[in-house]
Amino acid sequence: MPSVDAAPAPAGAAPVGAIAARAIGLRKEFGRTVAVDGIDLEVPAGAVLGMLGPNGSGKTTLIRMLLGLTRPTAGSAELLGQPVAEGADRALPHVGALVEGPGFHPFMSGRENLRRVATMEPLLTRREIPSAVDVALKRVGLTDAADRRYRGYSLGMKQRLGLAAVLLLPRRLVVLDEPTNGLDPAGTRDVRRIIAELHAAGTTVIVSSHLLAEVEATCTHVAVLQAGSLVAAGELRTLLAAGTAGLVIATPDVDLALRTLREAGATAYRAERTSSEEQAVVVGDDGPPAPELIALLVREGVAVHEARRSRTNLEELFARLTEEPS
Amino acid sequence: MTTAVLPLAEVPRAVPLGRLLGAEVHWVLRRPRTLVMLGVFALVPVLISIGVAVADGEGGPGLIGAVAGNGLMLPVVAITVSLALLLPLAVAMAAADALAGEAAHGTLRGLLLAPVGRLRLVGMKAFGVLVVAILAVLALAVVGVLAGLMVVGLAEGQLVTLSGTAVGLWEALGRVALVVAWTVGQLAAVGAVALAVSAHTEHPLVVLASVLGGLIVFGVLSAIPALDWLQPYLLTTGWTAGADVLRDPMPLDGLAESTLRALCYLTVGAGLTVYRMLRRVA
Numbered sequence: 278m279p280s281v282d283a284a285p286a287p288a289g290a291a292p293v294g295a296i297a298a299r300a301i302g303l304r305k306e307f308g309r310t311v312a313v314d315g316i317d318l319e320v321p322a323g324a325v326l327g328m329l330g331p332n333g334s335g336k337t338t339l340i341r342m343l344l345g346l347t348r349p350t351a352g353s354a355e356l357l358g359q360p361v362a363e364g365a366d367r368a369l370p371h372v373g374a375l376v377e378g379p380g381f382h383p384f385m386s387g388r389e390n391l392r393r394v395a396t397m398e399p400l401l402t403r404r405e406i407p408s409a410v411d412v413a414l415k416r417v418g419l420t421d422a423a424d425r426r427y428r429g430y431s432l433g434m435k436q437r438l439g440l441a442a443v444l445l446l447p448r449r450l451v452v453l454d455e456p457t458n459g460l461d462p463a464g465t466r467d468v469r470r471i472i473a474e475l476h477a478a479g480t481t482v483i484v485s486s487h488l489l490a491e492v493e494a495t496c497t498h499v500a501v502l503q504a505g506s507l508v509a510a511g512e513l514r515t516l517l518a519a520g521t522a523g524l525v526i527a528t529p530d531v532d533l534a535l536r537t538l539r540e541a542g543a544t545a546y547r548a549e550r551t552s553s554e555e556q557a558v559v560v561g562d563d564g565p566p567a568p569e570l571i572a573l574l575v576r577e578g579v580a581v582h583e584a585r586r587s588r589t590n591l592e593e594l595f596a597r598l599t600e601e602p603s
Numbered sequence: 604m605t606t607a608v609l610p611l612a613e614v615p616r617a618v619p620l621g622r623l624l625g626a627e628v629h630w631v632l633r634r635p636r637t638l639v640m641l642g643v644f645a646l647v648p649v650l651i652s653i654g655v656a657v658a659d660g661e662g663g664p665g666l667i668g669a670v671a672g673n674g675l676m677l678p679v680v681a682i683t684v685s686l687a688l689l690l691p692l693a694v695a696m697a698a699a700d701a702l703a704g705e706a707a708h709g710t711l712r713g714l715l716l717a718p719v720g721r722l723r724l725v726g727m728k729a730f731g732v733l734v735v736a737i738l739a740v741l742a743l744a745v746v747g748v749l750a751g752l753m754v755v756g757l758a759e760g761q762l763v764t765l766s767g768t769a770v771g772l773w774e775a776l777g778r779v780a781l782v783v784a785w786t787v788g789q790l791a792a793v794g795a796v797a798l799a800v801s802a803h804t805e806h807p808l809v810v811l812a813s814v815l816g817g818l819i820v821f822g823v824l825s826a827i828p829a830l831d832w833l834q835p836y837l838l839t840t841g842w843t844a845g846a847d848v849l850r851d852p853m854p855l856d857g858l859a860e861s862t863l864r865a866l867c868y869l870t871v872g873a874g875l876t877v878y879r880m881l882r883r884v885a
Contacts, residue, residue, distance in 0.1 A: 344716060347884050369718040376716075380709025384635060396626040397717035399618050442713065 295322040295358075297450050297481035298343050302352035305338050312338040314505035315352065320483060320498070322449075325476050327492030327513070328485040329595055330502030336485040337377060339502070340454055343483075344374055357449055370399045371449040375456060379439025383428035387419055387438050390427055394442045401446055413441040418467060432459030440471060451475055453484045457491060469495050493591040503599045516594060518586075523562040526574065527555045527583040534558050537577045541565055559587065617720060627731040631697065637735060640693050644739045647689070648681040648747035652754035666846060674755035675762035675775040676849060678747025679782050683845040685743055686786060690736070691793045691814055697735035698797035699810035701728040702880070706805035712885040725798075725880050729873070732798060736790040744783050748776070764851040778848040785858050786845060792838055792865035795872025802879040838868050 298320040305313040313335040320326045330336050341347040343354045345365035354361040356368040381390040388410060395406045414423045417437040422430065430438065436459050443451055453472075457465045465488075472495045475482050486492050492499065493513070500510040509516055528534050531547055535558055538545035543564025548557040560570060571584055631637055655670045655677075666683065670676045682690075705711040714724055751757075762775035770778070793814065800813045821839040824830055834840050841861025847854050 346712060346715065348882075366718045366720060369716055372716070374716050376712060378709060380711075380713055382630075382708055382710060385633060389633070393626060393630060394713055394717070396622060397618060397714055397719050399616060399717070403622060 296320065296355070297322040297324070297357060298483065299355040300339065300343060300352065301354070303339065303342050303349050303354060304351040305335075305342060305347065306350045311505050313342065313349075316502075316505075316507045318500055318507060318510055320481060322481050323476075323479055324498045325472060325482040325484065325496045326498040326500060327496035328483060328500050328502065329487070329489065329492060329591075330485075331599060332487070334502040334599075335505040336502055337454055340374075340376060340452055340483065340485060344372070344376065344452060345369070346376065368450075372452065373443035373445070373448040373450075374452040374454075375439045375443050376452065376454045378455075378458065379435045379442070381427045381435070381438060384426065386424045386426055387430065387434075387441075388414065388423040390438065391423075391441055391445070395445050398445060409445050413444045416444050416471065417441045433461055433464050436460055437464065437467075440468070444471070447478065448475075448480055450481045450483070453482065455485055455487070457486065457488055465491065489591045489595055499591070501595060501598050508598045509594075513591075517591065523587060524560040524567050524570070525557050525583075525585055525587045526560065526571070526581060527557040528574075528579055528581055529556055530579045531556050531558055533577065534574055534579045537574055537579060538564075538570060541570065541573055543570060555582065617723070618717075620723065620726075623719065623723060623727045624730050627727045628734050631700075631731045631735060634700065636696070640696065640735075641738055641742050644685065644689070644693070644742040645746045647685055647743060648677050648750045649754075651681055651684075652677055652750040656754050669765060669849075670751075670755060672756060672758055673763050674751030674757050675748070675772070675779070677751035677755055678744045678779045679845065679849055681743045681747045682740060682782055682786050683843075686789065686842055686845060688818065690739060690786070690790055691818055692811070693739050694732060694736050694790045694794045695797045695811050695814035697732045698794050698801045698814075699807035701732055701798060702801035702876075703804050703807045703810055704801075706885060707807060711883075715885050721880050721883075722877065725802075725873075725877050729795070729798060729876070732794040733787075733791060736794055737787055740783050740786050740790070744779055748779065762849075765846070765849045766851040768851040770851060778853070781858075782845050782848045785862060788862050788865050789838070789842065792868035792872065795869045795876065797872075799872045799875035799879070802876045802883065835864075838864060840864070 296319050300316050300318040303313055303316045328336050342349045345361040359368040391410045395401050395410055401409055414420050417440045419437050456468050472482055496513055499513050499516055501508050535545050544561035545558050548559045574581055666680045670680055761769040763769050797810050797814050801810045821837045824833055825837055841864055844857035844861045847857050
């Protein structure tokens with residue numbers, strides 16, 4: 278089972294090792310199409326999980342099954358320790374979700390819409406509703422437009438109101454399906470800030486996105502979906518580290534370095550010129566360990582200017598995971 | 604694999620039912636179309652009264668003719684005339700918005716995720732539709748009584764029944780109240796069936812089309828002599844019974860029978876709605 282390691286627990290979070298959401302062999306078929314093909318996934322409490330995948334890879338279907346909006350063909354889901362099939366109503370008050378775009382009534386203002394949503398929240402008392410609505414509107418920057426009709430909202434404002442509904446009360450788990458859809462760069466920054474605030478407050482966040490930079494900037498964990506299957510899941514750092522090609526050694530003596538390394542049994546090749554004008558060699562991680570190789574190079578008289586682990590970014594990782602047949 | 608679960612410190616209590624029903628009624632009455640519709644119903648008795656007044660007491664044939672100079676007949680006539688099409692349409696509209704409309708706007712998902720329990724959701728929506736039905740019939744009745752008193756006028760302060768006898772003001776008002784209650788019962792049946800359709804679709808138009816189509820099909824079926832045996836099963840069969848309150852002595856069997864029939868429709872509609880909503884994907 279591609280299980281995600283426990284995250285460093287933020288202050289005030291649930292006990293270490295607790296699982297905020299869990300998919301156990303979740304599978305969904307629509308007719309002959311398999312939208313989600315037996316996914317096992319654990320989202321540790323306090324994590325910010327980025328769910329990545331091309332369009333149609335099953336992200337939304339998986340999220341909908343986790344929330345109990347869609348019944349799985351097979352498998353089961355758990356939310357905050359409660360089985361979704363029977364106990365979703367016990368967990369859902371603690372869960373805020375923005376799934377498949379914001380849904381509001383066009384003839385009411387943003388504030389009226391939000392007040393109606395707040396009225397349906399079991400954890401808000403009648404007296405708390407007006408201030409909860411005001412605070413949520415402020416957090417998403419909609420205070421000025423709050424009394425305009427939803428009908429006249431721009432796509433970005435609609436998305437912000439959807440976020441405000443999620444933020445009406447402190448949640449244990451927040452699920453955001455493509456939250457940056459329709460947002461301008463400032464809106465995207467706001468979403469990133471809100472996710473960071475939620476994370477700092479100990480809330481577990483599941484965010485699906487096709488914007489890789491977004492995920493890389495805000496997430497602690499990643500799950501990559503491809504054609505309904507989970508192709509990778511884990512801590513962002515670990516996944517990126519596992520995707521390294523090895524060691525990058527910057528040196529002007531490239532030819533000597535390559536000869537020395539190959540004689541020592543390592544795979545080495547000339548690095549493609551990057552923006553930095555420095556020449557470098559790349560060493561695979563299948564040979565002798567890095568300290569030995571560096572010591573060897575220095576003994577042979579190669580001028581080592583810099584040696585570092587090559588880091589993949591999420592984009593390369595994502596491309597590798599979703600383009601090669603896995 | 605860790606097995607620890609998050610302890611749910613407090614098992615949240617559901618939102619009080621009164622708060623749900625209040626929010627639903629607020630939402631229904633906040634919709635501009637509901638208010639326009641109620642305005643139209645208030646207009647129906649006014650138009651009839653003006654028509655009758657313009658006709659100058661000639662008193663043509665039929666129910667509307669019987670209103671001439673006999674103002675307390677107006678509310679009953681206005682309700683009976685509207686029951687044929689206008690009232691079912693209004694109820695169908697409310698039912699269409701209640702579930703299909705919420706689904707179309709993506710707000711049904713929010714209600715399910717809040718969570719409003721699925722059974723409570725059906726109860727809340729049914730209540731909203733019922734409130735619309737009651738308000739519509741009350742608009743007809745109240746404006747009907749007022750217009751009847753002010754525009755048409757009374758025959759010696761009394762209601763002259765279709766049977767030719769006269770009953771006093773208070774008894775006449777009691778009969779209006781009876782026809783209001785009976786009509787709300789019939790509309791509850793229409794609403795339950797419309798809500799069942801609404802639970803099965805996310806296109807509000809489908810609900811309107813089903814109710815309108817159903818009314819027309821019922822009308823056609825009841826006009827075919829070979830299908831006489833079908834009559835007792837058609838909801839619309841008893842819809843002329845409303846005028847029974849204008850007779851003296853008042854025959855109650857028609858009212859009772861049509862109310863029982865409405866109860867059957869109500870049960871089936873409610874059952875289908877609940878069955879569907881417990882499984883609905885939003």
